[in-house]
Amino acid sequence: MTSARRAPLGIAPRQWADAWAGLKAIAPLMPGSALFGLAFGALVNVAGIGPLVGNFASVSVVAGASQIAIIESLRTGAPAAIAVLTALVINARFALYSAALAPVFAAFPMRWKLGLAHLTTDQAAVVALQHQDAWPDPVRRRWFVVGGALPFVVVWCIGGAAGIALGPVIPEAWQIGFIVPLMFLAVMVPGLRGAPALTAVGVSTIVVLASHGLPYGLNVLAGAIAGIVVGSLVPDRSAHPGADDGIAHDAGAGE
């Protein structure tokens, strides 16, 4: 106990080392997280949202695509319920990670499970799933997992804060809004494989465009749901039903 007390923050050197290993595993993805945070922060400004609320969103929601969707909903004057519902549909994919991570976290204390759940991003989930076998000891594993999740979220929040601070000086002529389709194309297209996913993308796009007369950005919600429903009716011929969620995890997909 005394030795633990001499360690920084009461965390033993061994545990720092394990967390450091986790950080190294997710480090290549962190520039993308910072960049995406920066883009979100800039959009917060464009939408006229205050800095406190903007930073609160980064820290509390920790899911960039849904945060940007909320901002877009607000800009179209959507009712609050529709803005929240759109965000939750986009974030439904976390249910898949959560179920996949359950056996990885099974031996952790409950407070660790509850804390790590908040830090689950697309990228951190993949890191934890890919490295789980190298960390059979549950204590060491949980420090690895927190090292591979928390710094990524911190970078996301710092990027957001920087974007909020810098937003007012970004000239309108730069058309910063292009970051939204650019970011999501970069996250979606590289990992796009298989008939169900391609169908989901095609149906979603067509429905969004065909229903663009709908108020409050409801066409986005309609497109996403139609894509999921029709895509899941298409038989999947790929022989490896692993943890592939149709999202690129190699770089730059800050969430």
Add this chain to the structure above:
Amino acid sequence: MRTFLIFLAAAIGTYAIRVSGIVLFGGPRRLPERVERSLRLVGPAALAAIVANSLLLDGGTWRAFGAWHLAALVTIGVALWKRSSGWTMAAGAVAFAALLLAGA
């Protein structure tokens, strides 16, 4: 205040989604195959919806053809070629900046 409450509700709902499987599937239980298949399509479907809405539409009306469309084509091309998010972001940003400078 309204915006704060919207983000708060989204945060609570998102946390509930994130914690659901970890708590419910702590044992040997697995997600039903059909549910898992549908959840796997949430990413592509939702992201495609956001891309279509922000790229091809502008506040509910069609976006005039120009730099956005051309830069997006470059982005998609590089994404399919390199299969890397980093390369895709970089190429799309450079293409868009070049098109803006060229006055497209």
